[in-house]
Amino acid sequence: MDFRGHRHRPGGPGADVGPALHRQADRRQGGLARRLRGGRVGAARNGEPGQAALGARRPAADESDPRPPRPPAAPQSGKGDAVKIEQNSDAPSFEKVSACVHCGLCLEACPTYRELRVEMDSPRGRIYLMKGILHERIEPTEEVQVHLDQCLDCRACETACPSGVEYGSILEKTRTILEPTRNHGLLVKLLRWFLFRKLLPNRKVQQVLFKLLWVQQILGITAIGRLFGRKGWLPGKLGSMAAQAPSVPLRSFRGRHKDEFDLVKATFKAPKSEKKRRVALFTGCLADQLFADVNEATIRVLTRNGCDVDVLTQEVCCGALHIHNGARDQAKDLARANVKAFNAGRYDAILTNAAGCSAELRHYGELLDGDPAATEFGKKIRDISEFLVEIGYTPPTGKAEGKVAYDEPCHLLHAQKISSAPKKILDELPGIERTPLEEAEACCGSAGIYSFTQPKLSKDVLARKIEQIKKSGCDTVVTGNPGCILQIRFGLKEAGLPVQVLHPVELLAKAYDKSPKEES
Numbered sequence: 097m098d099f100r101g102h103r104h105r106p107g108g109p110g111a112d113v114g115p116a117l118h119r120q121a122d123r124r125q126g127g128l129a130r131r132l133r134g135g136r137v138g139a140a141r142n143g144e145p146g147q148a149a150l151g152a153r154r155p156a157a158d159e160s161d162p163r164p165p166r167p168p169a170a171p172q173s174g175k176g177d178a179v180k181i182e183q184n185s186d187a188p189s190f191e192k193v194s195a196c197v198h199c200g201l202c203l204e205a206c207p208t209y210r211e212l213r214v215e216m217d218s219p220r221g222r223i224y225l226m227k228g229i230l231h232e233r234i235e236p237t238e239e240v241q242v243h244l245d246q247c248l249d250c251r252a253c254e255t256a257c258p259s260g261v262e263y264g265s266i267l268e269k270t271r272t273i274l275e276p277t278r279n280h281g282l283l284v285k286l287l288r289w290f291l292f293r294k295l296l297p298n299r300k301v302q303q304v305l306f307k308l309l310w311v312q313q314i315l316g317i318t319a320i321g322r323l324f325g326r327k328g329w330l331p332g333k334l335g336s337m338a339a340q341a342p343s344v345p346l347r348s349f350r351g352r353h354k355d356e357f358d359l360v361k362a363t364f365k366a367p368k369s370e371k372k373r374r375v376a377l378f379t380g381c382l383a384d385q386l387f388a389d390v391n392e393a394t395i396r397v398l399t400r401n402g403c404d405v406d407v408l409t410q411e412v413c414c415g416a417l418h419i420h421n422g423a424r425d426q427a428k429d430l431a432r433a434n435v436k437a438f439n440a441g442r443y444d445a446i447l448t449n450a451a452g453c454s455a456e457l458r459h460y461g462e463l464l465d466g467d468p469a470a471t472e473f474g475k476k477i478r479d480i481s482e483f484l485v486e487i488g489y490t491p492p493t494g495k496a497e498g499k500v501a502y503d504e505p506c507h508l509l510h511a512q513k514i515s516s517a518p519k520k521i522l523d524e525l526p527g528i529e530r531t532p533l534e535e536a537e538a539c540c541g542s543a544g545i546y547s548f549t550q551p552k553l554s555k556d557v558l559a560r561k562i563e564q565i566k567k568s569g570c571d572t573v574v575t576g577n578p579g580c581i582l583q584i585r586f587g588l589k590e591a592g593l594p595v596q597v598l599h600p601v602e603l604l605a606k607a608y609d610k611s612p613k614e615e616s
Contacts, residue, residue: 185465186424187273188266193230195261196223202253202263207539207557208246216243219253219263226270236274244271246553248546249420250506250539264511265462268419275422291545292423296381296413297430303351306385310344318344326590336551340586342386349379349388350407361406366399373487376406376438378448378457378477381413383578387449390578393605394449394480400608401489410437416456417544419463431460431470440473449480449601451508451577452544458512479508480601481518481576494610495527496603501570502530503561503584504537505577518576518600525607533573534564540575542583554583562587565595573597 202219203209209218216225222244228234244267251264280288295301312318318341324330325339356362366372375398379391398405412434415427434457438446448454454477456463461471478486502522508514522530541547541557561584565573573584573595585597 184273186269187230188226188269192262193223193227193266195259196220196257197259198223199258201258202256205252205256207248207250207252207541207560208553210560211553211556212246214243217246219247219257219261222247222267223261223263226266229270229274236277238279241274241278244274246550248506248539248541248543248557250543251510252506252537252539255510255537268422268424271420271422272424278422288421288423292418292421292426296417297426299350299381299384299412302381302385303348306344306348309341310346313344333548333551337548340547340582342582342585344386345388347388348385349391350384352388352392353407357407357409359409361408364395364399364405364407366402366404371402373403373444374406374442375403375483376408376443376446378411378414378434378446378450378453379407380448380450380453380578383450383453386582387578387599390449390599390602393599393602394447396605396608397480397484397489397601398447401484401487406443408437412437414453414456415463416452419456420544424463427456428463431463435460435464435467435470435473438473440469440476443476445478445483446473446476447478447480447483449576449599451479451505451512451514452579454479455507455511479512479514479517479576481521482514484604485517485520489521491524492604492607492611493526494607494612496525496607496610497527498572499529499531499570500572500574500603501533501565501568502536502600503533503540503565503573503575503580505575505580506539506543508576509537518574521600521604522574525603527607528603531568531570533568533570535560536564538564540580540583540587542577542579544579547583555587558583558587562591562593566591566593571595572603574600574603576600 196219198220200220206218209215209221215221225234225240225243229236229240234240247267249264249267253263254261257263295305309318321330321338322341325335325337325341328335330338350357353362356364377391377394377398380387384391395405410433412430414434415430418424418427418430440446446457448457457477458474461467461474464470500522502519504515508518519530522528538560539557540561541554543554547554547558565584565588571594573588575581575584575597576599581597581599588595588597
């Protein structure tokens with residue numbers, strides 16, 4: 097198997113995952129490393145630690161080499177030096193990295209491999225690269241890191257994997273330990289500092305920024321930027337960002353209800369019912385600003401089904417974008433703040449309508465090294481559709497008409513294994529005709545800020561999704577993640593297709609609104 101950018105057969109070296117395949121994989125590792133040395137993917141230099149083949153045992157210092165061992169050299173940003181991770185608790189474990197048996201069943205599930213047909217842009221290829229980097233046998237050169245950067249972290253490979261490889265965790269931890277070695281330019285450093293340290297953790301900064309964006313939108317500057325971005329009249333990634341600029345509402349969800357908040361929370365009461373539940377709604381940070389209507393719909397649906405809903409003043413960003421982009425320490429700080437604010441024991445459940453958020457919130461226990469409060473917090477997390485089905489929600493009688501196609505959000509399907517609940521809700525909506533969507537499980541190319549950092553590849557992945565939506569003949573696409581909603585809306589608008597994109601809970605709330613008053 098040659099890793100030097102050549103094209104490969106999708107099936108890889110067999111699909112048998114038994115002991116024989118393990119032995120074959122070990123033999124292939126040695127051959128792979130021999131081809132990597134001196135190749136363009138950044139193998140270790142002669143004489144440096146990590147020269148041995150990937151599958152070989154490194155001899156002890158007194159076993160075959162009379163020279164004293166070299167002291168470890170500190171990695172230098174962008175130089176491709178070996179990354180020293182012995183004392184780094186955030187590094188993925190040897191056992192988890194070695195769980196991959198290189199069967200290749202993940203390849204056709206991977207959106208970047210399907211587009212590029214390059215082994216190093218597949219989960220199997222990236223596992224090889226990460227394992228080589230972690231074992232100091234491949235240098236983390238810029239070219240190597242490009243292949244890791246191009247991963248969407250959609251985790252479709254985890255669903256396809258028969259060995260249970262925790263690819264998402266391995267990738268995110270590898271990005272974390274590589275981040276200090278990155279040779280980011282001044283502008284990228286400034287943007288990362290603003291996004292991860294100022295904007296996402298601070299609601300006041302969000303309020304100021306989104307108010308400015310709303311004013312810019314009213315003045316027509318946003319529309320001009322979109323036009324310039326589509327025409328290619330803006331440089332580099334700035335053009336992509338401008339072309340994809342979303343519509344910004346006048347007020348966020350919290351802004352609409354600011355008079356209802358005290359220093360701790362705002363509570364939305366359910367009508368009198370025999371059995372009430374007490375839940376908290378995690379409104380998100382950017383979702384709170386851009387998807388106020390989704391949060392409003394969530395509140396209406398929950399109170400309709402006998403839930404008193406708390407929205408906490410001290411809630412902060414979930415940290416998902418931080419973790420996906422190697423800022424794990426900041427994510428831990430955010431996790432600790434959320435665990436403290438929610439005090440999970442008070443609630444029957446902590447709910448979110450954003451798949452990307454809930455996928456991260458569920459794993460706070462792991463992120464915070466088994467902290468009991470964080471583990472308890474994670475156990476209480478539920479996606480809104482999952483929770484409604486669990487409690488036996490009351491289906492509405494009002495009609496929500498249309499031909500609806502359901503698109504599976506990656507971090508709901510692959511990261512949380514939730515698929516049937518939102519489809520059950522849609523199927524029980526009167527007047528809805530749910531039309532099949534081919535490749536509904538495939539990524540749309542959003543992946544947090546991926547559409548800005550990898551605009552071309554993101555659009556290529558999106559194009560497949562838009563083509564399938566067009567074939568479905570639907571008039572509404574329903575999906576349960578804010579990033580997916582924005583991405584698909586952008587793609588449909590670019591394609592000139594008159595299809596609306598909604599969250600499942602929005603359709604459910606509309607149906608409740610159309611139900612007879614005595615029922616709602």
